[in-house]
Amino acid sequence: MVFLSNHLAGLTPGRLILWCYLIWYLVIAARYFEADPKLWATSLGMAVLTGVALTISASLPESAPRRLDKWLVFRFFLIAFYVSSFAALVKGHGFVLIFRPRGWKIWWRWDVA
Numbered sequence: 302m303v304f305l306s307n308h309l310a311g312l313t314p315g316r317l318i319l320w321c322y323l324i325w326y327l328v329i330a331a332r333y334f335e336a337d338p339k340l341w342a343t344s345l346g347m348a349v350l351t352g353v354a355l356t357i358s359a360s361l362p363e364s365a366p367r368r369l370d371k372w373l374v375f376r377f378f379l380i381a382f383y384v385s386s387f388a389a390l391v392k393g394h395g396f397v398l399i400f401r402p403r404g405w406k407i408w409w410r411w412d413v414a
Contacts, residue, residue, distance in 0.1 A: 319376070326383045333390040344386035351385070352378030 309320065355377040360369050387399075395401060 322380075322383075326387060329387060330390060333394060335390060340389045341386065344382055344389055347385035348378050348382035351381035355381070 309317065312320065352374075356369065356374050359373070359377070360367055
């Protein structure tokens, strides 16, 4: 636990925000998880398409192609997967944008529908 707190303390604000996004996604995914293989396959397919597009977009600026950091490319694909699976997981649960319409529920109460 000390390693994690030391690691998080040394992060740039941008990377800290990405960690917060990851934690938020994991809470949502755990709360609304569905074991439907079609959902996860579709999310994976969308992540591949979007990740490739983002990689091409970032690596081909107008002046000259540049080599991208492998972790940046990984994040392109991972974030695309999170976005597509989030949309599929919350479908039909009344979300507006990223918020539940019934107000702010306590997220750790798993029995709340």
